[in-house]
Amino acid sequence: AQSVSPPAPFAGGGDALQLEQPRGEITPVRYGEPEPTPPTNNGGGAYSGASVPSRPAATSGQGRAAATDGGLTPVGSPSVSRAQVSKGSGRLPNDAGQVWREYDIRPYTQRLAADAKPQQRVVDWVLRETGYEAWHGETVGILNATRETLTVYHTPAMQAIVTDIVDRFVNSKAAEQAFSMRIVTVRNPDWRVRALGLMTPISVQSPGLQGWVMPKENYALLSAELGRRGDVREYNAAGQLVPNGQSVHFSTMRPRGYVKGIVPTQNVWPGYQPETAQIDEGASLEFSPLLSLNLESAEAVIKLRLNQIEKMRRVSLDLPTPGVNTGATPGQRLQVEVPQVTSADLHERFRWPANQVLVLSLGMVATPGPETGGAFSEMLPDMMKSPPRADALLFVEARSSAIPTAAPSAAPTGDRIQTAVRPLGMDASPISKSTPIRLFLNPNARDGAVDRLRDAARRALGDQAEVIETTSSDDTTHEIHRVCDEGGVVVAAGGDGTVHGVINALMTAASPAVLGLAPMGTSNNFCRDLGLPLEVDEALAVLRDGVPTPVDLIRITIDDRVRYCATVATAGNADRVIDALEDQDKQSWGAWCYLRAALPVMTDLQSYEVEVAVDGGPVEMLPLWNLIVANGRYAGGGLDVASRARLDDGLLDLVLISEGEGIDLASLASGFLLGDYLEHERVTFRQAQRIDIRAPGGLCFIADGEPLEGQAFRFEALPGALQVLVPRYSFRPINDDADRR
Structure with a gap:
C-alpha cells in the first residue's frame, strides 16, 4: 500500500494535529420555540439566546449553577439533563503515539468502477482484523475511507495491521484470483464413507457444523463421486466466481404470509379479523473472501442461513357471532396457522491454505426452497408436505479467474464431450444505459x-x-x-x-x-x-x-423442420394434459390448472411405443407412459420434472417413464413429491448431447408449452447458444429449488 506523509507539524510542537478552531462560542438551543432573537453580550463573554448552535448545553446540576455565576444561560426544562460540550484542546490526542497515515486504495477501487462504495470492503476487513473496540476505546483512533484514500489515525502497531490489509487488496496478482462456491445437498450422509479419507478435519465453532480441507485433486475425486449419486442436488452455478476482496450476498429469501391469530374488532361485523404475519423462507449466503499477500492462504467470512417452513399446523377456532345468544347459531369457524420452522445458521471466519478446498457441512437440514401457494404440494395433507432432509455442503475454492470450474457430473461414457460450467457474471458487465x-x-x-x-x-x-x-x-x-x-x-x-x-x-x-x-x-x-x-x-x-x-438451448429437428426449445419437451400422457387445458382454465386456476387437467388423464393412462437412441448408440423400442427431454428443470405449472437438469452444462437430461400398474403410479407420485422419483424402478434417466426418438404411429411433444407433432425427432444440446440477462449475483443464477410456485 502507498501512504502519503502526514500533515506538517503545527507550531504547538509535538506530533499532535491541530484542529481548525471553531468560530464563536458554544451556545444553548431552544428546541421547538420561535426563531431566537439576535444574541446580546452579557459582559462575561457568554451569550444568551442562540443563532444556529449544534447542541444544547446542560440545564441542570452544574449547568444551573454556572448560569448563576454569569456563565451560559440555562434554557428548557430544568428537569432535563443535557450533555456538557466543550471545545476540547483543539488537537488530536497522541498520548499512545498515534500517527496519521493516508493509504492510496485506487489500485483496488478502480477495478470496481460499477460499485458504488468499493472502499467499504477495505474498512470491513480492517474492522474484522482489529476489532471494533480498537476504534472506540481510550486510545483515540480515526478510520475513514473514500474511493481514493483510506485515512487512519492510530498507533504504529495498528497502522501495521492496516498496511497488511490494504496491501492484500491492492495486490495486482490477487486481482487475477477469485473464489468459486458450490452449495450441494446430499440426501444420505453416507457420502462421508469414501470422502473422509480424502479430507482433513478443521475446527468449527458453530454448533452442529463440521469442516474439512482437502487437496484440489482429492476434491476432483469427490466431485466425480457425488456426480454418480442419485441423491445430490446443486443450488447455485458451480462456475459462479466471486472476485478476491469483494463481498457478495446471495439470497432466495422470500416472505411467506400466514394467519397467526384472531383480533376482536368493535363496531365491525363479524367482530373478528385475522391477524397476519410473515416469515422469511429460503436461503441466504453472505461471502467475503480475501487472499494473503503471498497468495498462499485464503480467508473468508461466511454467513449462511437456511430457513424453511416444514409445515403449517392449522387450528380451527369456533367463535361466537356478536349480538347473537350463544347456542342460537353455530357461530363462526376460523383457522389460524402455527408454523413449524427449521433453520440452520453459520456465521464464522475461516483461514485455510489457498491450494486446498474448504468443505463445510451444516448437517441434515430441510432442503432450501420456499414452499409457496400454487404449488401442487399445497393441495396435500400436512403430513405429506414436510420437505426432505439432506446434508447441506458448502465447497469454497480459491483459483485463477481464467480457469473454468467443472461441476460434478456423471462419469464420462464413450466419446461424450465433457463441458465445463461457464463462470456467470464474473467478467460480464451490465448493458449500457443507452442500449434500447x-x-x-x-x-x-x-x-x-x-x-x-x-x-x-x-x-x-x-x-x-x-x-x-x-x-x-x-x-x-x-x-x-x-x-x-x-x-x-x-x-x-x-x-x-x-x-x-x-x-x-x-x-x-x-x-x-x-x-x-x-x-x-x-x-x-x-x-x-x-x-x-x-x-x-x-x-x-x-x-x-x-x-x-x-445459456444452453435444445435444437429439435422434427422430420424436416427445426425448432428451438429453452426448457423442457414432454410427450406421452403429458401431451394429453396440455390438450385438456382451456385458456379460461389458465386465467381462473393459474398454475393449478395443470393439476386440474391431469386428474382425469391419470385415471386412463395410455402407453406409447417409442424408439430411443442416445448419442448415436443402439436403438431401443420401449413402451412408455411419458418422455421428457430437459434443458431446464420445470414444466407445466412449475413442476420439477428434471431435478438434475442445468441450463449451462451442455447436456440434455432424458427421463423415460415405462408403463406399469396403478401401484406404480402411486409410488411414482410419492417419489415425485419427495424429490427422488428419478430413482424409481420405472424411470430411466440419462444425460446426453444428442437424443433420437421415433414413433411410427406419430407423437406430439410439448416444447416450452407449444405442441410439436411428428414421427422422427432429434434433440441436440446447443451449449451457450443464447445470451440472457440474469442478476449479476444471485444465490442460484442457474437452477434451484426456490420459487416453486
Whole structure:
C-alpha cells in the first residue's frame, strides 16, 4: 500500500494535529420555540439566546449553577439533563503515539468502477482484523475511507495491521484470483464413507457444523463421486466466481404470509379479523473472501442461513357471532396457522491454505426452497408436505479467474464431450444505459396487459424501454429480426409460449441479440430455471442491472423442420394434459390448472411405443407412459420434472417413464413429491448431447408449452447458444429449488 506523509507539524510542537478552531462560542438551543432573537453580550463573554448552535448545553446540576455565576444561560426544562460540550484542546490526542497515515486504495477501487462504495470492503476487513473496540476505546483512533484514500489515525502497531490489509487488496496478482462456491445437498450422509479419507478435519465453532480441507485433486475425486449419486442436488452455478476482496450476498429469501391469530374488532361485523404475519423462507449466503499477500492462504467470512417452513399446523377456532345468544347459531369457524420452522445458521471466519478446498457441512437440514401457494404440494395433507432432509455442503475454492470450474457430473461414457460450467457474471458487465430495450408482448395477451406492461417498463427503465405490439407470430418474428439488425435487448413479455416464439425468432435472425424476460404467463418456467423474480416489476429491474449470461438451448429437428426449445419437451400422457387445458382454465386456476387437467388423464393412462437412441448408440423400442427431454428443470405449472437438469452444462437430461400398474403410479407420485422419483424402478434417466426418438404411429411433444407433432425427432444440446440477462449475483443464477410456485 502507498501512504502519503502526514500533515506538517503545527507550531504547538509535538506530533499532535491541530484542529481548525471553531468560530464563536458554544451556545444553548431552544428546541421547538420561535426563531431566537439576535444574541446580546452579557459582559462575561457568554451569550444568551442562540443563532444556529449544534447542541444544547446542560440545564441542570452544574449547568444551573454556572448560569448563576454569569456563565451560559440555562434554557428548557430544568428537569432535563443535557450533555456538557466543550471545545476540547483543539488537537488530536497522541498520548499512545498515534500517527496519521493516508493509504492510496485506487489500485483496488478502480477495478470496481460499477460499485458504488468499493472502499467499504477495505474498512470491513480492517474492522474484522482489529476489532471494533480498537476504534472506540481510550486510545483515540480515526478510520475513514473514500474511493481514493483510506485515512487512519492510530498507533504504529495498528497502522501495521492496516498496511497488511490494504496491501492484500491492492495486490495486482490477487486481482487475477477469485473464489468459486458450490452449495450441494446430499440426501444420505453416507457420502462421508469414501470422502473422509480424502479430507482433513478443521475446527468449527458453530454448533452442529463440521469442516474439512482437502487437496484440489482429492476434491476432483469427490466431485466425480457425488456426480454418480442419485441423491445430490446443486443450488447455485458451480462456475459462479466471486472476485478476491469483494463481498457478495446471495439470497432466495422470500416472505411467506400466514394467519397467526384472531383480533376482536368493535363496531365491525363479524367482530373478528385475522391477524397476519410473515416469515422469511429460503436461503441466504453472505461471502467475503480475501487472499494473503503471498497468495498462499485464503480467508473468508461466511454467513449462511437456511430457513424453511416444514409445515403449517392449522387450528380451527369456533367463535361466537356478536349480538347473537350463544347456542342460537353455530357461530363462526376460523383457522389460524402455527408454523413449524427449521433453520440452520453459520456465521464464522475461516483461514485455510489457498491450494486446498474448504468443505463445510451444516448437517441434515430441510432442503432450501420456499414452499409457496400454487404449488401442487399445497393441495396435500400436512403430513405429506414436510420437505426432505439432506446434508447441506458448502465447497469454497480459491483459483485463477481464467480457469473454468467443472461441476460434478456423471462419469464420462464413450466419446461424450465433457463441458465445463461457464463462470456467470464474473467478467460480464451490465448493458449500457443507452442500449434500447424492446419488449414483445404475446399478441393474444388479455385486455389491459399492454398498458400494464408499458407502465411497469416506464417505472423501471424510463425512456430506455419500448413496448412493441404485434398482431401475429409472423409479425413478431419480423419485428425481432429488425431489432436484432439495429442492436438492442429483446424482451419476451409473457409466458413460456411467448418465450418459445421469441427464442425461435432470435435463433433465425442474421444478427445476435441479448434476451430479457418479463414473466407474465401462467408458469414462467424459464424464469424459474434462471432464478429470475416472478414479479414483473422485479424482473424489469434485472433488465436494467443484470448481466448477459450464456445459456444452453435444445435444437429439435422434427422430420424436416427445426425448432428451438429453452426448457423442457414432454410427450406421452403429458401431451394429453396440455390438450385438456382451456385458456379460461389458465386465467381462473393459474398454475393449478395443470393439476386440474391431469386428474382425469391419470385415471386412463395410455402407453406409447417409442424408439430411443442416445448419442448415436443402439436403438431401443420401449413402451412408455411419458418422455421428457430437459434443458431446464420445470414444466407445466412449475413442476420439477428434471431435478438434475442445468441450463449451462451442455447436456440434455432424458427421463423415460415405462408403463406399469396403478401401484406404480402411486409410488411414482410419492417419489415425485419427495424429490427422488428419478430413482424409481420405472424411470430411466440419462444425460446426453444428442437424443433420437421415433414413433411410427406419430407423437406430439410439448416444447416450452407449444405442441410439436411428428414421427422422427432429434434433440441436440446447443451449449451457450443464447445470451440472457440474469442478476449479476444471485444465490442460484442457474437452477434451484426456490420459487416453486
